[in-house]
Amino acid sequence: MNCLDVRRICLTEPTNRSPRLLMHIYSCKCCQQYRRRILEAEEKLKTAMDVTVPEGLDRKIAFEGSFEKPSAHSWPRWQAMAATVMVSVALGVILHAVGSKPNVVPELARHMMEDPLHMLPTQTDAAQRLAMVMRDIGGQWQGEYPENLTHARLCPVRGRASAHLVVQGERGPVTVFLIPGTDARNENGLKQAQLVAVSDLHGGSIALFGYEGENLAVIEAQFQQHVSWKQSLAARQEAIQLARYR
Amino acid sequence: MSSKQKRFELMVGALTDDLYRYAYWLCRDPHLAEDLVQETLLRAWRFMHQLRDSKAVKAWLITTLRREHARIYERKRLDIADVDEEIVEDPQSQDVLMEVDRNKMRQQIMALEIEYREPLALQVIFGYSVKEISAALELSPSAVMTRLFRARKRVLDQFGEGLVPDELLQEGGA
Known part of the structure; x- marks a missing residue:
């Protein structure tokens, strides 16, 4: 592989990390510099293409789906409204009667197991991704982005768009989930090789998974200090309802 | 909530944003993009029983x-949108990139023909490889590489001085 080949790959697949490509880049300063410039340009491209998604679009679609049968039959709007009220009341009664929720920890643990690659520090743009992810879950990161962040993406937790982050701790990678509008405190369930902590985060929840010996409280404090929610859950749901009937 | 509905809601939560961004760059119209995403996901809901393989869902x-x-x-014979009018202001990410540069870059992307814009969107938004784009668009990998190369050249030429020299394309690679 020569410099020309490397540059062609950089331009057609900037995130390509094939061993042959990396080997050349490590040994060629010109190509190193070229790749750095390409990756910087790629960041700008990503930011430019990251148009704002209409607020609550996902919920609006899920809401539409809940009233549409697989046969594509759609209900008149008044029936949909009536059904919403009935479902909400029924759900409220059930939740009140049951008085407990399914444990969130096994769900998060399964999620981590399904995608172990996220533990590797492969994202060069984790801080920028964090900004996007926070925006998409209705929150924001205030202040400097964490230097130890290596991964940030949007993930569904309990059907809710949540932040799936990885930061480097003292003992290795620590996975952090930020779940808006969900009180998952006192939900525990994984006690083997990893430490787990689930706490309130200004009305949402934060769950941290780290290796034994890791001081999760320090990392949690970092998030408690910098994360805030732009909208309350009630406000978001109201916005979705309005979007549905606009 | 049925397991099917739960799967649907998980899918909607995970993929709506990227689908919207992709749709937006495909049609260059925020309202049409919203309709496209909604129609696509509701169609998926109707065919949920066929969408067992979670890996294939995104491609579907x-x-x-x-x-x-x-x-x-085809139905509406939409006119080519005026690039300047269709740029959507996005004040939320002013701190991520200088507003002026970002809007300039958006205009460059908007001005690309769909054959260049689409593979670029698949790669930048979904992180697709050349091979995956080639499968999605039913094109040869070399055709995809050429389109990605030309798309980047046209967009980046305005920003990166000499970042995309013509020789790279002319000498047979991309």
């Missing part, structure tokens, strides 16, 4: 969205 959604876009485009 992209194909469906492309078809729906082609169908609407």
Whole structure:
């Protein structure tokens, strides 16, 4: 592989990390510099293409789906409204009667197991991704982005768009989930090789998974200090309802 | 909530944003993009029983969205949108990139023909490899590489001095 080949790959697949490509880049300063410039340009491209998604679009679609049968039959709007009220009341009664929720920890643990690659520090743009992810879950990161962040993406937790982050701790990678509008405190369930902590985060929840010996409280404090929610859950749901009937 | 509905809601939560961004760059119209995403996901809901393989879901959604876009485009014979008018202001990410540069870059992307814009969107938004784009668009890998190369050249030429020299394309690679 020569410099020309490397540059062609950089331009057609900037995130390509094939061993042959990396080997050349490590040994060629010109190509190193070229790749750095390409990756910087790629960041700008990503930011430019990251148009704002209409607020609550996902919920609006899920809401539409809940009233549409697989046969594509759609209900008149008044029936949909009536059904919403009935479902909400029924759900409220059930939740009140049951008085407990399914444990969130096994769900998060399964999620981590399904995608172990996220533990590797492969994202060069984790801080920028964090900004996007926070925006998409209705929150924001205030202040400097964490230097130890290596991964940030949007993930569904309990059907809710949540932040799936990885930061480097003292003992290795620590996975952090930020779940808006969900009180998952006192939900525990994984006690083997990893430490787990689930706490309130200004009305949402934060769950941290780290290796034994890791001081999760320090990392949690970092998030408690910098994360805030732009909208309350009630406000978001109201916005979705309005979007549905606009 | 049935397991099918739960799967649907998980899918919607995970993929709506990227599908919207992809749809937006496909049609360059925020309202049409919203309709396309909604129609695509509701179509997925109707066919949830066929969407067992979670890995194939994204590809299925992209194909469906492309078809729906082609169908609407054919039916309505949409005029080519005026680039300047269609740029959507996005004040939320002012701190991520200088507003002026970002809007300039958006205009460059908007001005690309769909054959260049689409593979670029698949790669930048979904992180697709050349091979995956080639499968999604039913093109040869070399055709995809050429389109990605030209797309980047046209967009980046305005920003990166000498970042995309013509020789790279002319000497047979991309």
